Structure formats: structure tokens, C-alpha cells
Amino acid sequence: MxxxxxxxxxxxxxxxxxxxxxxxxxxxxxxxxxVNFAAGQFVMVGTxxxxxxxxxxxxxxxxxxxxxxVVMALFGALFYLIVYLPLRASPIVTVIIGTVxxxxxxxxxxxxxxxxWPFPVPSPFDGMMIDLGGTVISAHAIAVVIATGVLILLLxxxxxxxxxxxxxxxxxxxxKVARLMGLRVQWLLAFTWILAAVMAxxxxxxxxxxxxxxxxxGDPIALKAFAATVIGGFGSLPGAIAGGFFVGLAEVLGASYxxxxxxxxxxxxxxxxxxxxxxxxxxxxxxxxxx
Amino acid sequence: MTILDARGISKRYGGLLALxxxxxxxxxxxxxxxIGPNGAGKSTLLNVLTGLTPPTSGxxxxxxxxxxxxxxxxxxxxGLGRTFQxxxxxxxxxxxxxxxxxxxxxxxxxxxxxxxAALDTLGLMGLERFAHQPISALTxxxxxxxxxxxxxAGQPRILLLDEPGAGLNSGEVEDLMTRxxxxxxxxxxxxxxxxxxxxxxxxxxxxxxVLNFGSKIAEGTPTAIQxxxxxxxxxxxxxxxxxxx
Numbered sequence: 286m287x288x289x290x291x292x293x294x295x296x297x298x299x300x301x302x303x304x305x306x307x308x309x310x311x312x313x314x315x316x317x318x319x320v321n322f323a324a325g326q327f328v329m330v331g332t333x334x335x336x337x338x339x340x341x342x343x344x345x346x347x348x349x350x351x352x353x354x355v356v357m358a359l360f361g362a363l364f365y366l367i368v369y370l371p372l373r374a375s376p377i378v379t380v381i382i383g384t385v386x387x388x389x390x391x392x393x394x395x396x397x398x399x400x401x402w403p404f405p406v407p408s409p410f411d412g413m414m415i416d417l418g419g420t421v422i423s424a425h426a427i428a429v430v431i432a433t434g435v436l437i438l439l440l441x442x443x444x445x446x447x448x449x450x451x452x453x454x455x456x457x458x459x460x461k462v463a464r465l466m467g468l469r470v471q472w473l474l475a476f477t478w479i480l481a482a483v484m485a486x487x488x489x490x491x492x493x494x495x496x497x498x499x500x501x502x503g504d505p506i507a508l509k510a511f512a513a514t515v516i517g518g519f520g521s522l523p524g525a526i527a528g529g530f531f532v533g534l535a536e537v538l539g540a541s542y543x544x545x546x547x548x549x550x551x552x553x554x555x556x557x558x559x560x561x562x563x564x565x566x567x568x569x570x571x572x573x574x575x576x
Numbered sequence: 577m578t579i580l581d582a583r584g585i586s587k588r589y590g591g592l593l594a595l596x597x598x599x600x601x602x603x604x605x606x607x608x609x610x611i612g613p614n615g616a617g618k619s620t621l622l623n624v625l626t627g628l629t630p631p632t633s634g635x636x637x638x639x640x641x642x643x644x645x646x647x648x649x650x651x652x653x654x655g656l657g658r659t660f661q662x663x664x665x666x667x668x669x670x671x672x673x674x675x676x677x678x679x680x681x682x683x684x685x686x687x688x689x690x691x692x693a694a695l696d697t698l699g700l701m702g703l704e705r706f707a708h709q710p711i712s713a714l715t716x717x718x719x720x721x722x723x724x725x726x727x728x729a730g731q732p733r734i735l736l737l738d739e740p741g742a743g744l745n746s747g748e749v750e751d752l753m754t755r756x757x758x759x760x761x762x763x764x765x766x767x768x769x770x771x772x773x774x775x776x777x778x779x780x781x782x783x784x785x786v787l788n789f790g791s792k793i794a795e796g797t798p799t800a801i802q803x804x805x806x807x808x809x810x811x812x813x814x815x816x817x818x819x820x821x
Contacts, residue, residue: 446687447687448676448680448685448687448690451669451673451676451677451680452677452680454666454668454669454673455666455669455673455674455677458666458667458668458669459664459666461628461664462660462664462666463677464628464648464649465626465628465648465652465658465660466652466677466678466680466681466726466730467648467649467652467653467680467681467730468649468677468680468681469649470649
């Protein structure tokens with residue numbers, strides 16, 4: 286029982302990272318139609334932005350986090366300008382290859398800058414454990430789950446209670462009509478990329494202390510987040526969240542109760558079953574329903 | 577005072593001349609109808625006016641500003657509003673949220689101000705009871721009304737209506753006409769109406785512009801247009817003398 290609580294906590298923490306990555310993936314996909322295959326590298330850049338501010342520059346915690354997120358916002362804006370704008374009118378295959386290529390480029394730029402050696406990333410809860418009557422769980426993992434819950438709530442409020450969020454949802458549904466309502470569509474799309482990058486940045490900063498910062502960490506994250514969006518329903522935000530937690534839990538519980546060699550098999554096996562028998566996922570609409 | 581002045585608008589798609597040197601001028605609170613057989617270029621003209629399609633030649637002046645090269649959103653801010661032939665509402669937004677998007681063309685409005693403006697406009701149209709409903713819960717007639725409300729929420733000076741009566745029953749058409757007259761009187765709003773329902777056109781419009789094959793073939797009062805031989809010819813074929821267009 287004690288083990289199970291630990292595993293559930295760790296699974297939810299890892300699932301939080303996948304959920305945040307999947308959210309970034311989904312908000313970009315719904316607003317722009319772009320499947321961003323560099324989404325995992327966004328998380329990696331977030332982790333290394335934290336390495337740069339917290340470790341290399343040695344800034345104190347809150348300042349270092351804010352600095353890293355400012356870097357991520359700029360990264361999102363730059364990605365919009367350099368990658369999205371030139372590719373937006375291209376055929377889907379070009380966009381896919383484009384985001385894969387830029388992902389590889391980002392990964393190698395990180396390799397040149399930071400080297401291949403993994404970095405430890407500090408957490409405000411380093412070494413802190415919470416004792417629940419015999420079960421010891423990591424404070425960082427708990428903090429990750431809580432922070433993710435708060436972020437999801439804030440994102441919901443942004444999307445449903447603010448004018449910019451409602452405008453973003455309008456753009457995601459019908460760009461032409463949104464433009465004819467006088468919305469500044471290009472600004473909203475830029476904001477979407479920035480928001481996705483900042484979400485990925487937060488995921489990266491929270492993942493760093495769990496995994497170490499490693500320039501190759503983006504690919505496994507992207508694959509799991511992709512599986513999460515397929516399971517949850519492609520294009521659905523609640524789906525991204527549910528899928529993310531499912532994949533995180535499946536990975537941690539699978540590694541412990543089945544075999545660590547097969548931990549990925551569970552998540553990807555479930556994804557394949559969904560693709561075969563319920564391609565719209567848990568919450569999603571059928572892909573062909575999208576206008 | 578002229579609100580919208582389009583001069584010498586041409587639009588060429590490859591070998592097809594979709595619009596040939598069309599002029600359209602609309603004065604403040606004027607009600608103009610744009611009619612013509614299918615494929616006459618009415619929707620192309622609306623797309624050129626709203627900035628969705630750049631004209632091959634010609635100039636467009638809106639509220640005394642040359643907007644020929646302006647982006648759509650700045651034309652909307654300059655006082656242009658539009659509804660669509662097939663009522664394109666944001667299906668996954670509530671009625672209120674749809675109208676909020678319509679009101680969002682004025683920069684610097686707070687979220688609360690936006691919500692209030694949207695609720696006020698819904699109230700004006702007698703639709704406030706639907707504010708928090710999803711679009712899917714509305715009847716077809718109410719969807720068209722919400723679309724009109726969404727366009728009005730942007731406080732346009734001129735409203736382009738693309739077949740607002742399509743698919744409405746006769747009672748709903750009467751209701752729509754009453755609302756359009758009231759809105760126009762209350763807001764000194766100019767209206768350009770594209771409509772196939774000739775009864776509606778003849779009763780609402782002060783001036784009618786007739787397009788055929790991309791050219792303006794007639795312009796005048798409803799009475800004059802009904803008797804115009806070129807219009808009869810376009811609608812009914814050469815030699816017809818039927819006056820019930």
C-alpha cells in the first residue's frame with residue numbers, strides 16, 4: 286500500500302509533465318492546425334532555460350524561474366516568426382518535416398551550448414520528503430501535481446473568462462470569420478505559440494529535478510505527450526490532461542508491477558488500441574468532423 | 577455623408593473577370609440591396625469590400641479613409657460589419673461568447689466591458705435569454721438572429737448582410753425585416769443587403785444595385801428596377817416582359 290501511494294504520486298507527477306506538454310501541443314494544433322513535432326524540444330529548452338538561469342547564472346529561485354519563463358516566451362515568439370509564419374501556407378507534410386527538422390536543430394544547438402553531460406536541476410523542494418504515516422513521498426512530486434492543477438485551472442479561466450481566451454477559441458474554430466469580426470488573428474496566433482512555449486517551459490522546469498537536464502530528453506517527452514493526445518482525443522484539452530495522467534501512471538505503475546523494460550509498451554500499446562478502436566480518443570471529436 | 581465608396585472595382589481570377597469596373601457608394605443610414613443571378617459577383621464584391629480578397633483594380637474608401645490595401649481587422653475597426661450566407665457562428669462558443677467576439681473589435685475594452693456590451697446587444701435583439709446557451713441549442717431562425725447580433729456588437733457604421741433571409745420561414749422573415757428597420761433607425765446604420773427574396777428586397781431597400789456577369793447592369797429605386805429591361809433580361813432571359821422580378 287505504501288509503495289502504491291508513492292508510485293501513484295510519481296505517476297501523477299510524470300503525468301503532469303506529459304499533460305502540460307500535450308496541452309501545448311493541443312492549443313497550437315487547434316489554433317493553427319500545425320502538429321508541432323518539436324513540442325518535446327520545447328520542454329527540453331524549458332529545462333535548459335532553467336539550467337542557464339538557476340545553475341549557470343546562479344540566480345535565486347523565483348528570479349531564475351521567471352527568467353527562464355521569459356526566455357520561453359521569447360522562444361515561442363521566435364518560433365512563431367521563424368518557423369510558423371514561413372510554413373503556415375505549406376502542405377501538411379512540409380509542416381511536419383519542418384517542425385521535425387527544427388526540433389533536431391534545437392536539440393543540436395542545445396548540445397553545442399550545454400554539452401552531452403546531464404545537469405542536475407535544483408528544485409525549491411530539494412531533498413524534502415513528506416511522511417504520510419510510514420509512506421514517504423517526494424515533496425517535489427506533490428508540488429508538481431499541485432502546480433499542474435493550478436495551471437490547468439488558470440488555463441481554463443483564460444480560455445473561458447477572458448476576452449483573449451474567447452478570441453483564441455474563436456480563431457481555433459474559424460479563422461476567416463474571426464478575421465471578419467475584427468480580431469487580430471496574427472497576434473492571437475503569436476500569443477498561442479507563446480502560451481504553448483511557456484506551458485512547455487513550466488513542464489521543463491518541473492521535469493528537470495525529476496530526470497536531470499539532458500539534451501535528448503525532448504524525444505521521449507514528445508512521444509508520450511503524443512500518445513496522451515491520441516488517447517485523450519486529438520485536439521481536446523480535457524483529453525490532453527486525462528491522456529497525460531494516464532500515460533504517466535501507466536509508465537510508473539507498469540515499470541514497477543510489470544517490468545521496467547516494458548513500461549513504454551503499456552502506454553504505446555494503449556495508444557495503438559485507441560487508434561484501432563476509438564480513434565477519436567476519450568473526449569475527442571472524430572477527426573473528419575473538424576471543419 | 578458617404579460611408580462606403582468603392583470605385584472601379586475589378587477582380588480577375590485567371591481568365592475570368594469576376595467583377596468588372598463596379599462602383600458602389602453607400603450613404604449614412606442608407607439601405608441598399610445588391611441583387612443579381614447566381615454567379616453575378618455579389619459575394620466576390622463582399623469579399624473585396626471586407627478585405628478577404630484583394631481587388632485587381634479599384635479603390636475602397638470607408639469612413640473617408642482609403643482602405644483598399646488595409647487588412648480585414650482594420651476595416652472592421654473602421655466601421656464595417658458582415659454576416660455570412662451560411663450563418664457561420666462559432667459552434668463551440670456560447671451565444672454570449674459569440675457576441676463578445678463580435679464586440680472585441682474595439683481595442684482596450686476590458687473583459688467586463690466586453691461582456692456587458694455583448695449582453696446589451698443581445699438585449700436589444702431580444703435574445704438575452706439565450707446568452708448562456710450553446711449554439712447547438714438554437715433554432716435556425718435564432719441562429720441567424722445571433723449572427724446579426726454578433727455583427728451589431730462591433731458597432732458598425734455599415735453592415736453587409738449576405739442572404740440573411742435564406743432558410744427562414746415567412747414569419748421569421750417579417751421579424752427580421754422589423755428588426756433591420758429598427759436597428760437602422762436607431763443606430764443610423766447603413767445596410768447593404770444581398771438577398772434572393774425579392775419581396776424582402778423590394779420592401780426594405782431604398783436603392784437597388786443589380787450585378788450580372790460581374791458588371792453593374794442597373795441601379796435605382798425598387799420601382800425603377802422592377803421595370804428595367806436589362807434586369808428583366810438578366811433574370812428571365814431576352815424578350816421577356818414579365819414585371820414581377
